[in-house]
Amino acid sequence: MVKHGLDPADRRRPEHLSAPELAARHQAMEAFLHVAGPQLDHLHGLVGLSGCNVLLTDAQGVVLDQRVSDSDAAQFRDWGLWRGAVWSEAAQGTNGIGTCLAEGRQVTIHRDEHFHTRNTAMSCMDAPIWGPDGRLLAALDVSSARADQTERYNRLIQAQVAQTARAIEAMFFRFSFPQARIVMASDDQTDQAVLLAVDRDDLAIGATRAARRVLGLEREGALRPRPAADLLGRQDELRGFDKGERAAVIRALARASGNVSAAARALGIGRATLYRRMARLGIGDNPGGLSQP
Template structure:
C-alpha cells in the first residue's frame, strides 16, 4: 500500500471517531474496535511497521504451556487447510494474548504471509496491531471476519481474516483459530463459508480438549436429538464420584438454560430427573449407548455416560 493509500485509509478510520459509520452492512464490532484503537490504545492507522515478534525462547514457552491444545489443533488445522483447497490461505492458532503459536501455509506461500506479518511469535493483539481477525476476536469473544479495509492499520488492508475463539472448560479464552488470506480478489461474502468452517473447527478443538481434560471423571453427554450426542453441539458435563458437576461446556449451558456458576459444584440430580445410582449404572467405557433422560422441567433429552 503506497503512502497516498495509507493516508486515505487513515482518514476513513478517523471519520469513525467523529461518529460516522464505516459502511452499510458492516459488523458493529469493527466500529467498536476502531474506537478502541483510537481512544484506548492511541494507535496510528498510518503506521507501517511490521508486527512485533517474540523471542524464540518465549514462543517455545507459550507452545509448551498450550502443548495439549496445539496437539489437538494440529490435526484440525490440516483438515481445515485442505477443505479450503490450501492455496491462498494461512491457518493460524494463537494463545489468549494473540501470539501466533502455529502457522500452516503452503510452502510456496510462506514468504507471502511472513511479509504480511503472519509468522510464529508475532503479536496480533488488538492493542498492538489494531483491528484484525485475531486481536478483535480476543476482545469481542466471538467469531468474526475482518475484510481488507476493515483492518485498522493501513498496512494490513491486503489481508482478510476469519477467526473464532476457543474456550477452555471454565469458559475462559484459551486460543484463537484464524484463517487469513492475502489475495486481493477475496470478497466479504466469500468468507461466509470460510467463517463457518473456522467456527466448526474451533468447536471441535474445544470439545476434544474438554474430553482430554476430564478423562478421569464421569462424562455425561446429552442433546435434544439422539443423533447429535457425540457431535460438537452436544452438552458435556464432567461429574465426580459424588455426582457433583466439575466442568461444563457451552452446549450444556445452552441446553440446560442455566449459567455456569449455577451448575458448577451442584449435584447432577438437581437438573435431571434421575437418581445418581441409576445414572451411573448406565455408564459404559466408551459411552456409546444413547438413552432418554429428562430434566426436572420436563424437557426430553438423549444422553450417554462414559
C-alpha cells in the same frame, strides 16, 4: 485506535516474541496444541489451496501454530502472520485475531476493515476457543492472501473456521476430564459445545462455557460439583442411599447384560436377595430391555 495510541499509517511489522518467550508460551499450551494440531491439518487441507494461512493463537493474540502452503509462506511472513507475532487489538487495532479475542465472538475482517493500511490486502476469518474453565483460551484464524477473495467465499470459510473451533474446544474439554463421561447438557440448537463432565458418582465436575451459560453455573473457574441429575432435570422418587443403591444395581445388571445371577455375583449377594432389592427399588425384571438370565 485512539485508546491504544495507534497510527493507521504505521508500516512497521507486528511485534514478535523472542525464541525463549515463544517457547515458554508453547510449553504452557502444550497439551492444547497437541489436541488442536490434527484439526489445523484438516482445516488447512480444506482451505490451503485457495491461498489461506491457518493460525492458532493464545488468548493474548500471539501466534503459536500455523499451517501454510510453501507458495504462500513468503507473503504471509512479510505481513507478519507468522509464529511468534502479536496480533492483539491493542497492538494491531482492528484485525481478525485481535477483535475476535477482544469481543469473544466470531468475526470476519475483510480487507479495508482492518485498522492498519498495511493490512488491507488480507481477509481474516476468526472464531474464539474457550477453555474447560470457561475462560477464553485461543483464537483460530484463517487469513487469505487472495486479492479476488469475495465476501461470499469468506462466509463459507468462516463457517468452517467456526466448526473447527467448536471441535477443538470439545476435544480439549474431553481431554481435560479423562476419567469422566461427557454428557450433552442441552438438546437445543446451538453453535457451541454444551457439554458436562460427570464423574463415577454422577457428579458434574466440569462444564464448557456454553453449558455454564445454559445451566446457570459459575461463569469461569473451577466448577462446584453438583449431582448431574439436578442439572439435567432428571427427577425420581428415590433419595439418599436408595437412589445410590438403585444406580449400583442397574449398572451391575447392565454390565451383566441383564443376567440377574451374574449381576448378583458381581455385587456379592445371592440371586434371591438381588430380586428382593430390585422389587424394593422399583427395578423391573428386564430393566432397559436387557436380556433375561
